[in-house]
Amino acid sequence: MAAELTLTDVNLRFGGIRVLTEVGFAVAPGQIFGLVGPNGAGKTSLFNCISGHYRPSSGSITIDGVEVLGTAPATLARHGLARTFQHPALRLGATVLENVLLGAHTRLPGGPIEWSLRLRHLTRSERELRTEALELLDRNHLGWAANRRVDELSHGLHKGIELCRALLSRPKLLLLDEPAAGLPHSEVEQLIETVRRVRAEEDITVVIVEHHMGLIAALTDRVVVLDHGRKLMDGTAAEAQSDPRVIEAYIGNDAVDDAA
Numbered sequence: 686m687a688a689e690l691t692l693t694d695v696n697l698r699f700g701g702i703r704v705l706t707e708v709g710f711a712v713a714p715g716q717i718f719g720l721v722g723p724n725g726a727g728k729t730s731l732f733n734c735i736s737g738h739y740r741p742s743s744g745s746i747t748i749d750g751v752e753v754l755g756t757a758p759a760t761l762a763r764h765g766l767a768r769t770f771q772h773p774a775l776r777l778g779a780t781v782l783e784n785v786l787l788g789a790h791t792r793l794p795g796g797p798i799e800w801s802l803r804l805r806h807l808t809r810s811e812r813e814l815r816t817e818a819l820e821l822l823d824r825n826h827l828g829w830a831a832n833r834r835v836d837e838l839s840h841g842l843h844k845g846i847e848l849c850r851a852l853l854s855r856p857k858l859l860l861l862d863e864p865a866a867g868l869p870h871s872e873v874e875q876l877i878e879t880v881r882r883v884r885a886e887e888d889i890t891v892v893i894v895e896h897h898m899g900l901i902a903a904l905t906d907r908v909v910v911l912d913h914g915r916k917l918m919d920g921t922a923a924e925a926q927s928d929p930r931v932i933e934a935y936i937g938n939d940a941v942d943d944a945a
């Protein structure tokens with residue numbers, strides 16, 4: 686079942702610095718939801734709060750009505766949350782298949798003791814997951830790379846591998862942090878098709894942080910715009926692109942960047 690995500694009055698401080706102030710919005714099950722805003726607006730920090738990597742100072746984050754604020758990332762993974770990172774976090778010396786299989790640890794029965802004993806039922810589960818991982822890589826045009834070491838492959842391929850790893854956990858809530866960053870145009874088009882296919886095939890809610898407005902416009906049902914850690918507006922991508930407050934926020938930031 687695709688997850689419902691609700692944030693209420695989320696605040697995050699680092700020392701005396703306010704990074705997020707009273708941020709709230711709701712993502713309906715099955716939506717593709719965009720989180721946009723100028724550099725430094727707080728998008729990744731908010732993602733880190735949802736995925737348990739940061740603990741907000743106050744507020745509420747619920748997944749399907751269950752409070753998850755402050756819950757550890759590993760526990761959230763068992764509750765159906767998966768994410769990718771702005772800079773893919775992969776084991777560079779391991780193969781693509783080994784990296785993707787790491788996404789399946791939440792689906793293996795038992796715990797570390799059973800895994801180390803390699804019980805019969807576990808090895809069958811492992812075999813099934815391996816087959817599923819290879820199918821997933823094939824569907825994402827990465828089957829050819831399954832046995833290649835990750836450090837032999839390009840940045841764009843790393844992004845695809847990380848997405849496959851996240852999908853192998855069969856998430857009900859998937860967070861994608863700047864999936865298009867550093868990709869050439871042709872690969873962005875492929876990414877858009879992939880996310881559309883994932884939504885059509887899986888019962889899943891997707892939240893995307895992204896600067897690429899073409900991707901946001903092509904994929905999202907709704908967006909929230911953040912600026913200086915606060916919610917500026919929410920609506921459709923088209924509404925955001927024509928909202929004077931959003932235009933002003935981006936122009937203001939460019940002016941600051943230009944002056945720097």
Ligand SMILES: Nc1ncnc2c1ncn2[C@@H]1O[C@H](COP(=O)(O)OP(=O)(O)OP(=O)(O)O)[C@@H](O)[C@H]1O
Pocket residue numbers: 699704722723724725726727728729730731
């Ligand atoms: N661990 C941290 N310690 C201190 N400040 C932090 C930390 N993480 C983020 N910040 C600050 O929080 C603010 C928001 O950063 P964040 O990376 O969340 O923005 P962003 O919208 O994702 O930016 P970008 O689009 O450039 O990735 C920035 O001023 C940043 O310096």
